[in-house]
Amino acid sequence: MREGVSGACGGRRRTCRNHWEGGCEVSGTKTFLLELHCEEIPARFLEPLADELADKVEDALESWIPTGDSANYGIKIQKFYSPRKLAWRAQGLPIAQPDQTDTQVGPPQRMCVGEDGKPTLQGLKFAEKWGVDFSAVRFEQPAGKKEPCAVVTLMKRGRPTVDLLAEALPGLIAGLHVPKAMRWGSSEFEFVRPIRNILCLFGDQVVPITVDGVRATNTTWGHRLYHREHPAPVAIATPEAYESALEAAGVVVSVEARRTRIAQQLEALAAEVEGRVVADAELLDTLAEIVEFPKIVRGEFPADFLELPKEVLVTSLREHQKSFCIEGPDGALLPFFLTAANRTDDPAGFVKAGNEWVLKARLYDAHFFFAEDRKHSIETRVSSLEQLVFQREIGSYLEKSLRISDLARKLSLKVGLDPDKAASAGRLCKFDLRSLMVNEFPELQGIMGGEYLRLAGAPTEVWKAVKEHYRPIGPEDSIPDSDLGCLISLADKSDTVIGCLKNGMYPTGSKDPLALRRFTLGVIRIIWEKNWNIDFKSLISIAYSLVPMKGNVFAIIPPIPQEEGAPLSKPRWFDGPIEAIEAFFKDRVAYQLEVAGYAGSVRRSALAAGWEDLADLKARCEALSAFAEDPRFASLAQSAKRIGNILKDEIASGDFDRGLLTQAEEKVLAERLGKLETTADRKALLEALADLAEPLEAFFAAVMVKCEDPALRAARLSLLHRLRQAFLRVADFSLWQ
Incomplete structure (x- = not known):
């Protein structure tokens, strides 16, 4: 049941397709189906509501089935939604919770049984506490005990899943987060739209739930046009028959299926006029959410409107009519549009004619605006x-x-x-x-x-x-x-x-x-x-x-989290607006480095060495990434921290007399320093820095930087200062880890 735990088929939660293709049949399981049939729900609420209840049901199932047993079932929840329906189906639910045993340990045997072999009052009380006869009490020495004790094993029968569902579902539905919840009539129940019907099945059994006065049944409702000829509700024999039964009643409940059909019809109808659809993924998603049975209709508009800029036509059709434009091989628009009808056909052509009539009026408005705008000069x-x-x-x-x-x-x-x-x-x-x-x-x-x-x-x-x-x-x-x-x-x-x-x-x-x-x-x-x-x-x-x-508006400016919703840390004080603005930009530069995929050690160390020149920062990150796995940089990082700690309270100049350096380890660093300072290529510089890891370790092992001799002390501090400046040409290696 937990993320990544395989079911009996080896499928994983929310990823195993076989569950819906006839595989993974586990004995003692049934399929669960819940559908809320409502008045039209705004498209922007459909997916969030479907996702939320799926998560709630899944969490409830995990709490009912012990973790050790959940892998035997491979439970997966599939979501459906359309303008008037929210539905969830879960295959592989056990018919009942597994039976569980619980062992309880009581007082020592000597306190539960008297010398005459009869139970003592304490022994009888122990048996009574757990609801068993004293004959069910056995005596054994549990782990950690020094003597035999009274032990009783209790069997807890697993509850039927249908009872658990009946108890939990009304609360889960009522607890859904609805951005604009409403009440209707005298009801106190708040939901996105009035619930008109509830379909709730566990196998072929109706789960007895009631929400806002609506009782669950094994029936639902199809397309409104379908019920003009078929007034009775649509009976759903089993959860597996849900999609096919509703499609026969004029509703495609899967948003993925509707989206696929719409895309296929769009391309086919555009190809009939030797064109292609002007791609708009957002509009495609919108159409899939606002229709129950997608039927794409192609209409026409006067070719005179093609004088308008392409963007005007595309925007007008998308915003006002939820319609796609068709373009020719050269990218120029053709005088056709494609829109979705929420029905299986358009026998009398009313859908096509109505859309053409409204669209023509909209395009006349756009043509008028365009002409009027051109009457006024740019200035x-x-x-x-x-x-x-x-x-x-x-x-x-x-x-x-x-x-x-x-x-x-x-x-x-x-x-x-x-x-x-x-x-x-x-x-x-x-x-x-x-x-x-x-x-x-x-x-x-x-x-x-x-x-x-x-x-x-x-x-x-x-x-x-x-x-x-x-x-x-x-x-x-x-x-x-x-x-x-x-x-x-x-x-x-x-x-x-x-x-x-x-x-x-x-x-x-x-x-x-x-x-x-x-x-x-x-x-x-x-x-x-x-x-x-x-x-x-x-x-x-x-x-x-x-x-x-x-005015002077800056006193305290809180730090801006890199991710929306992240908690604020302690406020930062700034000397003035400029410093605060720079900090704001630096935070976003750090986020850009993360988006670009650089490792944390690369981001931290490169950013600390300078962020203002983005081209330089990018080049340094690229160079550092090539050495990110080099183990020498871990040692270099420790040495860089040590140099920083030594120089923290010291004033070191860049000049020093190399003749004062007498130990071999410091002479090696002094010789390497010249090469570091004159190397312009970043890759070569990083290679030289990596080679410096071992000499630095040797230096700190053998040399006392803050020695008694003032001149020698100053020379050694200056040497470390120059080395640190060489490091900072690429990164602050003290932040490498």
Whole structure:
């Protein structure tokens, strides 16, 4: 029953497919099925609810079956959900709990039996306590006892699983976490939607449960259209017949099966018009969750609408109609769309005609917005940004766009881009926020700005940069394709993060309403993937100087956990906002190293030696990773710690007279020092450092650093100081372990 414990078939919990393919039949087991048939449940609640109850049921089963016996059953829970159903099925449940024996040890034999061989009062009391006759008491010497004692073995009969389920399920269902729980009528029961029917079977036996006044039966309900001709409920003979019985009644209960069918139908219908579906995994998941029986319908729209930008059409169809677009081999859209009907067919064509009618109206709206936006000049839109507030403490979007322009110009010199184009793209990147199209479709911000600039004849680099500067939107999104797009994105996100932090709007715990962590990771990813030589302290300093500050808002800033929801440690004190902002960025850089897959020892030691130059940090991590398994570095780490402890309270200069060093062990270090300081290649430097492990051990074994002679003491401290500086060119090896 526990994660990773094999069942009788060798399958593992939640991973063994054979359980659902007729294998792994264990005698004395049955299949359990629970279905809650409700009013339509919002799609975003379906999977979390299904997952939660599956976990609760599984935990309950583990508590009923002893760990030693659970491996004999190979129990696995399968989840189903559709707009009106939440269901769970578990195969291989034992008919009853295993019988258990319990041995109880009582007083010594001499206290339980008198000289006449008859039981004493104490012996009778012991038997009475455990509910047995004194004749069931035996006398033996248990382990750890010095004499024979009274012993009784009790047999506890295992309870029938159906009784255990009947007791537990109502509480498990009532305990589900529903983000927006409601009550209906006079009921006090809170749930996501009213429960209309409960199907609950253990084999062919109904489990007698009642939830919110609804009693469990062996029947359920299919598609509404099916019951127009078949008014009776659908009888489910056994849990194994559940899916087939419901499909005959017009409901495909498996979301995976619905998703697969939708994908297959989409591709087939698109191929009929010599096109392919514009991929949208999120929309595919949505359609699979909002229909009970997927039937994809292809519709058409007037070809005149193809004059609109592709992104406008794709977004309009996705957001308003939950429809897919079809594109030709050249990537241009075709005048067709694909949408899902929640029924088995569309004999009269009403679904197709209705979607076409609504879609045409939506596209007319989009066409109107597009035409109206083009009547206004770009500069008019830019000027109107003054009326749109970015943040009350930081100013309007016009002020923000001017800051982005200034920051982009200054950063362009560091990455070899045209400063004039960088400044122009930065100033223009937000003007589409005042357009009708973005007001209707906020997800098109940036995209529409790029399109309008392209139509207005702006330089290609500029309109492309504006079009893609919001990327990356999340951890799965890619950075902008163009260098200038990356630069504008970096400037925009840096301005937001540093401006908000400068004015005290820092995230706490798991709360990050301004998405500052996400924006910071976007900045880091751009510099990381472009391998740009942009120093974070310089970036923070420039952006900080451009943002207004409303009063002195920083006193204490709690550390920001690297993972959302992580507990806060003790607050950290900072000298001012700059230091706090640098700490915020450093935390996110550490997270980036973890995401990149570097070992903990590599991350800690490399980060401690400097994090501001991301390109340099990345190169050092790569070099260190090549030596991560070298055992010499464990010894080097111990020596590095020792050097740090020795130098902690000392003032050591970099200069020393090598002639003062007389012992062989310190002369070896002095000779190696020159090579370390002149080696530029990191790999060669790390090899030289690894070779230093043994001489350092010998040095500390033979040499007293803090000796009586002041001149010799100073020379030895300076030698260690220089060695430490050589180490820190790559990493702080005291943190290697």
